[in-house]
Structure formats: C-alpha cells, structure tokens
Amino acid sequence: QVRLVESGGGSVQAGGSLRLSCKASGGTFNSMGWYRQAVGKQRELVASVSFAGETNYANSAKGRFTVARDNVKNTVTLQMNSLETEDTAVYYCNGLIWDRQYWGQGTQVTVSF
Numbered sequence: 001q002v003r004l005v006e007s008g009g010g011s012v013q014a015g016g017s018l019r020l021s022c023k024a025s026g027g028t029f030n031s032m033g034w035y036r037q038a039v040g041k042q043r044e045l046v047a048s049v050s051f052a053g054e055t056n057y058a059n060s061a062k063g064r065f066t067v068a069r070d071n072v073k074n075t076v077t078l079q080m081n082s083l084e085t086e087d088t089a090v091y092y093c094n095g096l097i098w099d100r101q102y103w104g105q106g107t108q109v110t111v112s113f
Contacts, residue, residue, distance in 0.1 A: 002026035002102045004093045009107035014085055016111070020078040022093030022104055029095040029102075032069050032076040036089035036109075043092065047078060060086070083111045 008020040020034065033048025033056075047057045047067035055067055064083075069076040076093065088111050093104035 002095070002097070004095055004102055004104035006091070006093045006104040006107045009091060009109050011110040011112065012083055014083060014111055014113055016083050017079070017081045018083065018109060019080070020091055020093075020107060020109075022076045024074045024076070024093075024095050024102075027095070027097050027102075029074075029097055031094075031096040033067060033094050034076070034078045035092045035094050036087075037092070037106075038086075038089040041089075046091070048094070049076065080109070083109075085111050085113060087111050 003025045005023045012018055031048050031050050034046040035043050036046050037043040045058055046061050047065055049055045049067045049069045064081050066079040089109060090106040091109050092106045095102045
C-alpha cells in the first residue's frame with residue numbers, strides 16, 4: 001500500500017522559513033514533489049524532483065524554495081525561505097509511479113504579515 005505522510009508546516013511571519021518533509025512507503029516513485037492549494041484556488045505544482053534528481057519549480061518558488069529527495073530513505077523535503085503571505089495554502093506531498101499519482105493528507109502553511 002502506497003502512503004505519503006507529511007510533517008512540518010505551521011505558521012510563520014512573512015520573510016521567515018519553514019521546512020516540509022514527506023515520508024513515502026509502498027513504492028518507488030518516478031517523481032516526488034509538492035503541490036499547494038490556497039482557498040478558492042486550484043491545486044498547483046510548487047516543486048518536483050525526479051528519481052535522478054532533476055528538479056522543476058513553479059516560477060513563484062524559484063530562488064526561494066528548494067526541493068530535495070533521498071531515494072534510500074524514500075523522503076522528499078521542501079525548504080521554503082523568504083515566505084510571503086501569498087504562500088499561504090495547504091501543501092500536499094505528491095508521488096508519481098508511472099502514470100498514477102499519490103497524495104499525502106496535506107499540511108497547512110500560514111504566512112502572516
């Protein structure tokens with residue numbers, strides 16, 4: 001059974017940092033990453049990393065966020081720096097095995113002034 005379990009998140013003031021972690025089990029993922037969904041908006045990609053380590057970032061995340069994975073531990077992390085109020089959302093860990101996507105339960109990130 002494939003599972004993705006997130007940790008981290010919380011509340012921080014603008015300009016601060018947070019680190020999200022996701023522990024995966026039950027499969028080897030072609031790609032792992034993070035999506036987010038703000039209230040009233042569609043879920044969107046934040047960052048992803050392939051099994052080989054190739055990364056992909058949303059424009060809003062470039063230069064501020066860093067995604068990394070550990071293929072031995074089957075984990076993916078998202079280091080978020082210089083957070084802005086617009087980053088407030090529920091963040092979801094995502095894993096892709098061939099053409100099937102798997103999701104974590106989501107973790108809230110709230111950035112205040």
